[in-house]
Amino acid sequence: MTDDAVTTHDAFHPGRVWLDTNGERIHAHGGSIFDEAGVYYWYGENKEFTRPGNGIRTWGVRCYRSTDLYNWEDLGLIIPPDEDDPTSPLHPARQLDRPHIAFNAATGTYVCWIKVMGGDVQLSTVLVADSFLGPYRIVHRDFRPLGMNAGDFDLVVHPTDGKGYYVFERVHSELVWADLTDDYTDVTGYYTTHFPLRQPPFVREAPAYFSRGGRHYLVTSGTTSYFPNPSEVAVADTYHGPWTTLGDVHPDDASRTSFRTQVSSVFRHPAKRDLYIALGDRWVPGLAADASNFEREFERMFDPDDPERDLVLPTVDTSVADYAWLPIRFDTGVPRIDWRDEWRLDEFEDVHPS
Template identity: 30%
Template sequence: MKQCLITLALVLTFSWGVQGQKKAFEPGELWLDTDGTHINAHGGGLLYDQGYYYWYGEHKDHNSLAQVGVNVYRSKDLYTWEKKGVALAVSEDPDSEITSGCVMERPKVIYNEKTDKYVMWFHLELKGMGYAAAKTGVAISDTPVGPFEYIRSYNPNKGKWPMNFNDDWKKDYVENPSLEWWSDPWYKEVKEGLFVKRDFNKGQMARDMTLFVDDDNKAYHIYSSEENLTLHIAELADDYLSFTGKYITLAPAGHNEAPTMFKRNGSYYMITSGCTGWDPNAARSFKSESIWGPWEPLGNPCIGEGADLTFNSQSTYVLKVEGVEDRYIFMADRWNPKNHIDGRYVWLPIQWDGDRPILEWKGRWNLED
């Protein structure tokens, strides 16, 4: 027994350091904060601000409904995280769009230099409506830890056509066309804007999402739309609180969700997933020389054992490590639908094969590897 305890102590010291400070990433393992509690920030994203990283994510209980809101954690080294509280809390007002029991997913926060505000966007589903609302919500704060003030929700780009939409496709929408889903005629209609036209007057569907701020401080909202069949890339207004009406469709009928976006050497990249509910699937990747496309599919970025299921995880964000050239971290969730609070995190370094991102499983790694 003494030998077992000594071995366990050595393992804990190796992983966490002599004073409890974590020294490496261990994908899929329990990740404790400085209070010794498993980090509860699912579907999250990171913000770097004045020497600290801030990790925003969904507070999960035993199901997927929002009971608390969006948690925020802070770190200097990306290994050790201190919980700073609830950045955006659910409302006690039963008439609020973010009342307890709604769905608040994939929160992302960006900083606006012009307004000196921190802006959070997230996928919002209204209480009691399942996933029918397909909205995106926005909140604002004076500090990165909040509290964030909820402003409103959108079905984006109401009354606007995508920039890459053919004029010939802007014909009247035929409601409930007698087309079998996944048939060749149906694929053709989706690619020619079947669902864009359906939702033109009320605004587009917006589910899984991420945010991206370019070098010129223009911000973009990337979301899964059209019944999760097509990705949209939409430009945000200068204050990051609304849409300008400029947007494109990406991979129509490709059935992508969980989008991430990042930039390397002047090129834009996306890593996404397929749509299989809580079950993992093979990741996808794309590259473009312009954020407005055209976007080139690069295939599954994962290699090795577990690649076909993205190592039992689903993408949520890609972080560019501050102060280190060409260092990117792929962030993903390993969902646990039987007990959502026990969802784990899979962070992996992005490697490169020319201009193609590569993900390979590493059970333990650090930034110096």
């Protein structure tokens, strides 16, 4: 615990170190918010022990609780690491990434998907629980959805009929939108493909879905590992598309690095009118504000004719990664994200003003 026993916040300060109510750095990376009866749960990758060279990718899935989105109480690990089994998808060295949890109203269970990286193969594992806070048990382990290497993803649930979808990066080629089975623990086999692009850094990853006004939106990033690149937003009238690209969601960022962030998810505030919050990870907080060459460096890594294709980028210490939460504005229906050093929820109108 830090010297300050209690830490409180009354505003968002994107890019600054964000401490929980105990004064400790928050670790919920690649994260999402789950709203349950007015209580918010922020969960994601626990990177507290992930330092260069120690072999720890992710130390389980950590969760925090809040009623105001500013101040977060640490609830600990809702999915702890499996330290004893090196083959387990939950082992700290197995490279667990981007947990997403959806509630299945038909089964009354909470379903968590994770991706696990490893060499040339990226696998998926599914866990279920009877409570959001767990315990979670593995029900589908180390598989390739649709026979594909599945990278970054999002889970989407239709708000009225409960139908589930799984949108993921088919590694280094395209995005895939797949229907989930009724219990959300697998894919049915029906899918559509979108945004076919040639290799990193061009391939889209980190899909973050939201809907507004009956339309569907996806925010994605390019593939440059932990280094930032221009985000992109697309829109469709149906889940399976066709999807139309609307361009960089951060058009005023001259560095073309999405304000040095990667959007992990988009949260629609239930009590504010038209407030959508883009949850961004700043994986490399010490990166210079004008750093914008990572797309080219990653392009070289995948160029067989480049004599320096084995270029090694600077090592990243994700144990000190930060966050940048920013509101989304809509210009004639086009989502845009502006930088703000500070902002508050009371800047936005209540859904039901008193």
